[in-house]
Structures are given as structure tokens and as C-alpha cells.
Amino acid sequence: MVWKKTIFILIDSFMPHVFEEAEAQQKVPALSFLKANGAYWNDCVTVFPTMSANIDASLMTGTYPDEHYVPGLVWYDRDKQRVVNYINGGKAVWRLGTRKCAQDVLVSLNEQHLSRDVKTIFEEAARHHRTSASLNFSIHRGPVRYSVQKPGLMKLALLGTKFDSVTGPELALQGRFFHSNGLRARFGQWNASVFKKYGINDSFVTDMAIRLVQEGRLPALTVAYMPDNDYTYHRHPDKGVDILARADRQIGRLLDAFGSWEEAVRQCRFIITGDHGQTKIGVEREALIAVLDSLIGMRASCPEKVNPEQDDLVICNNERMCFLYPLKEGVQEEVIKRLLGESRIDVLAWKEGAGVRVGRGERALFFTRGGQVRDVYGVRWTIDGDLTLLDGSLAEKEGKQIVHFGQYPDAFSRLYGALYARDGQVIAITAQPGAEFYTPSDPTHQGGASHGSLHHTDSLVPLIITGETKAAFAHPRLVDLKSYMLGCLHSEGY
Numbered sequence: 317m318v319w320k321k322t323i324f325i326l327i328d329s330f331m332p333h334v335f336e337e338a339e340a341q342q343k344v345p346a347l348s349f350l351k352a353n354g355a356y357w358n359d360c361v362t363v364f365p366t367m368s369a370n371i372d373a374s375l376m377t378g379t380y381p382d383e384h385y386v387p388g389l390v391w392y393d394r395d396k397q398r399v400v401n402y403i404n405g406g407k408a409v410w411r412l413g414t415r416k417c418a419q420d421v422l423v424s425l426n427e428q429h430l431s432r433d434v435k436t437i438f439e440e441a442a443r444h445h446r447t448s449a450s451l452n453f454s455i456h457r458g459p460v461r462y463s464v465q466k467p468g469l470m471k472l473a474l475l476g477t478k479f480d481s482v483t484g485p486e487l488a489l490q491g492r493f494f495h496s497n498g499l500r501a502r503f504g505q506w507n508a509s510v511f512k513k514y515g516i517n518d519s520f521v522t523d524m525a526i527r528l529v530q531e532g533r534l535p536a537l538t539v540a541y542m543p544d545n546d547y548t549y550h551r552h553p554d555k556g557v558d559i560l561a562r563a564d565r566q567i568g569r570l571l572d573a574f575g576s577w578e579e580a581v582r583q584c585r586f587i588i589t590g591d592h593g594q595t596k597i598g599v600e601r602e603a604l605i606a607v608l609d610s611l612i613g614m615r616a617s618c619p620e621k622v623n624p625e626q627d628d629l630v631i632c633n634n635e636r637m638c639f640l641y642p643l644k645e646g647v648q649e650e651v652i653k654r655l656l657g658e659s660r661i662d663v664l665a666w667k668e669g670a671g672v673r674v675g676r677g678e679r680a681l682f683f684t685r686g687g688q689v690r691d692v693y694g695v696r697w698t699i700d701g702d703l704t705l706l707d708g709s710l711a712e713k714e715g716k717q718i719v720h721f722g723q724y725p726d727a728f729s730r731l732y733g734a735l736y737a738r739d740g741q742v743i744a745i746t747a748q749p750g751a752e753f754y755t756p757s758d759p760t761h762q763g764g765a766s767h768g769s770l771h772h773t774d775s776l777v778p779l780i781i782t783g784e785t786k787a788a789f790a791h792p793r794l795v796d797l798k799s800y801m802l803g804c805l806h807s808e809g810y
């Protein structure tokens with residue numbers, strides 16, 4: 317195999333059905349070109365919950381949350397007795413104005429929450445003497461230390477706050493919050509201004525990638541994050557094709573920087589994927605599931621101030637899923653009892669023994685690691701109960717029992733990963749298609765779209781790899797891309 321540099325681009329909320337429709341309308345020439353020059357899968361399975369923070373951690377470490385320890389976008393840290401909220405880098409930079417959020421997003425995610433027992437691809441690349449770049453990727457832990465800046469008006473909003481430094485690969489940047497030498501935004505650069513989220517946007521990232529190409533500084537691996545697609549699709553799901561076309565124009569600009577698109581794929585292996593899908597949310601009142609309505613009489617913590625002495629539970633809203641953390645004895649049983657009857661809840665699951673129990677009405681399913689049944693990824697399980705609760709079925713292949721999933725891809729590993737990301741009791745609930753959870757002070761998307769659930773509408777993303785064949789993955793998953801990319805770094809001929 318001829319060695320090529322790898323450029324990995326994550327388009328937030330990149331969806332197979334939107335991509336295929338955009339292709340049919342000839343609105344995404346760059347993505348179509350890359351697809352035509354390699355392999356394409358329309359069913360790459362993402363991580364649960366289907367939220368960027370924990371998915372990005374899985375992408376960069378090649379592990380599920382039970383190993384990398386980042387449970388979701390919003391979760392409860394039992395040790396520190398506080399709710400962690402990474403917000404969404406591209407979505408709400410304004411909320412970075414609150415000190416805790418900024419600290420969580422910019423520093424704690426990489427330096428404290430992400431397990432030290434797993435290695436990011438940037439750390440592995442450095443160990444093998446390969447250079448790499450992180451362009452606005454939320455998971456960037458690596459060999460080089462960077463100090464965090466407060467750009468523009470943030471200086472005022474965060475007056476008196478001093479951030480710890482963060483680490484990243486040799487080439488790294490996060491908008492105007494930190495950057496390596498030579499990746500500084502130019503003075504007056506519009507797409508790095510306060511009106512463009514200080515550089516947390518597609519056009520800024522593309523400019524920086526182009527700069528690396530033009531200056532001959534493109535490293536062995538470049539990881540770039542494009543947030544705009546997610547941000548706009550949440551509000552305008554009916555305009556998906558046109559929204560994706562904007563991301564395509566940026567990718568086209570990057571390909572142009574090589575002189576021609578053919579030259580781009582000759583020099584580089586492009587890997588383009590998404591982090592999760594989105595599901596349309598109805599306009600009717602029932603589309604919002606007010607969890608608190610089912611828990612009347614119980615005391616849910618205010619996210620800003622958890623009081624384990626007084627409160628019964630903490631609710632962490634991840635759009636189409638919630639984590640519920642019981643704080644007292646007996647609370648878990650009571651919460652489950654009440655939620656089992658809520659018809660708009662799709663999946664209700666919690667830890668039991670060393671495994672996971674799933675319930676709906678009177679039906680129940682238990683599964684645990686190890687045993688005689690395998691899933692299509694070769695992971696072994698012991699199953700007891702009603703497998704149809706996760707739309708699973710058993711088939712025999714060469715004398716072995718194999719479990720297949722329909723509506724909930726890779727259901728066992730993904731549910732297990734989410735529930736065992738942290739110690740202690742936790743219940744995971746997901747919303748039926750068309751619905752999302754409502755908790756005061758969290759954003760809602762009535763008439764728009766959102767994500768978070770285990771359902772395939774949130775869980776399947778496109779995957780394009782240039783210069784590759786379909787034989788590379790029989791059952792593609794995001795969690796397997798790290799080892800694939802490491803293989804690319806080590807290919808013969810380097």
C-alpha cells in the first residue's frame with residue numbers, strides 16, 4: 317500500500333439519508349468525489365449516548381465510555397458532587413462565559429475526565445514519532461502543553477478566571493482559545509471573530525487546514541471538526557441538503573488547496589464521517605417528555621447546586637436521553653417503577669449486578685459480559701429475558717449463537733458503555749422517535765430535531781474512506797476507526 321497522509325474530518329450530524337439525497341441533487345460535489353474515490357458505508361454505528369463529547373472521546377481513544385470515562389454531554393460527577401456540562405463547542409460559546417462550563421469544556425474534559433488508562437490517537441502517534449494535528453477537535457490530549465487564552469469579550473466575562481493549561485498534538489488549535497505557533501488567527505480574520513464563535517466554525521477550520529497544506533506543514537494525521545451542520549440542522553431539519561452543501565463547499569476548498577482534487581486524494585487518505593444522526597421532534601406538546609412530571613414528590617437537584625443530603629436524584633438531560641442518578645437508598649427502585657409505565661420512553665436501562673437490566677412495562681431483559689452468545693463484533697454475552705426489548709434476535713452460525721440488533725445497533729456494548737462509564741447507581745432513559753426530554757433550563761427542539769438516543773435514527777452515520785475498499789469493515793463502528801487510522805500511520809512504505 318502506498319503511504320499517504322491521513323485527513324480525518326468529522327462533520328457533526330452528518331447523516332446517510334441527507335447525504336444520499338444531496339448526492340442525488342448533485343449538491344455535494346466534494347463529498348461525492350471522495351466517495352467515488354474510495355469506499356462508502358451508510359451504516360457506521362456511533363456511540364451511546366449519541367452526543368458529541370463522549371463520541372469524540374471514543375473516536376480518539378478507540379474505546380467505549382466504560383473505558384474512557386466520559387459518559388455524555390451532561391453527567392453527574394459523584395466524587396465532586398457536581399453536574400458536568402461540556403455544552404457543545406460550536407453551539408453555545410456564549411455559555412463559555414460561565415466559568416465552570418469553560419473550565420469543563422476547555423480543560424477538564426481532556427485533562428481530568430478522560431481516563432489516563434486510555435491513549436488518544438495523538439498520544440499514540442507521538443509515541444511512534446508521527447506528527448499530528450487537532451483542528452478544533454474537542455478531544456485533543458497529546459504531548460504538547462498549551463496555555464488557554466480568553467479571546468475578545470471573554471476577557472470581561474471571565475475576569476479573574478485563570479485556566480489551567482491543556483495538552484494537544486504538535487499542531488493544535490481550538491478557535492482562538494489555544495493554538496500552536498503558526499496556527500494563530502490572522503489579525504481581523506472575520507471567521508475568528510466574536511460573531512463567528514471565535515473560530516469554532518467550519519470555515520475557520522478549513523482555512524487552517526489549507527494553511528497547513530499551502531505551507532507544506534501537513535502532518536501524518538490531521539483531525540478536523542466541522543460543527544456548523546449540527547447547529548443549523550437542529551433548527552431546520554427540512555433544509556438538510558442545503559445545510560450539508562455548505563460543509564461540502566468547505567471540503568471542496570480544502571481539496572482545491574492541493575492544486576486539483578485528484579492530487580488531493582493522491583497525496584492524502586481522506587476519512588469523512590459524522591458523530592451521530594438527528595431525529596425530528598414533533599411540534600405537539602407530547603413531543604416534550606417532562607421527566608419531572610413522572611417523579612412528583614421526589615426532589616431533583618438543581619444542576620447548578622447538587623445537595624446530596626437533601627436531594628433524591630440528579631437528572632442530566634442529553635436531549636433524547638437522560639441519565640438519572642439516585643442519591644439515596646430506595647430512590648432507584650421508585651424511579652424505575654414510575655418510569656416503566658411512561659409510553660414515550662423508548663429504552664429504560666440500569667446497572668444490575670455486573671450487568672444491565674432493561675425494562676418496559678412488565679417486560680424485562682438482563683445481559684452481562686462474557687458467555688456463549690456473541691454479537692457481530694465478536695463480544696461475548698450472557699442473556700436472560702426478552703431480547704425483543706432491544707429489537708434483538710438470535711441466529712446460529714457455524715454452531716455459534718450470534719445476537720443481531722435491528723432498531724438499536726450494537727445495543728449491548730453501547731448501553732453497557734454508557735452505564736459503566738462511572739461508578740455508582742445510574743439509570744439511562746431514551747425518548748421514542750419524535751420526542752425528547754424536557755427539563756427546566758435545558759434547550760428543546762420542538763419542530764426541529766435532536767439526538768442522544770440509542771435508536772438507529774440517532775445512531776447511524778456515513779463513512780467515506782478514500783483509496784479503500786468495502787472489505788475494510790464488514791460492520792463499521794466509530795469506535796474502531798482509531799485502530800484503523802493507527803494502521804494508516806504505520807503502513808508499509810513510510
Ligand SMILES: [Zn+2]
Binds near residue numbers: 329404546547550767
Ligand atoms: Zn447536536
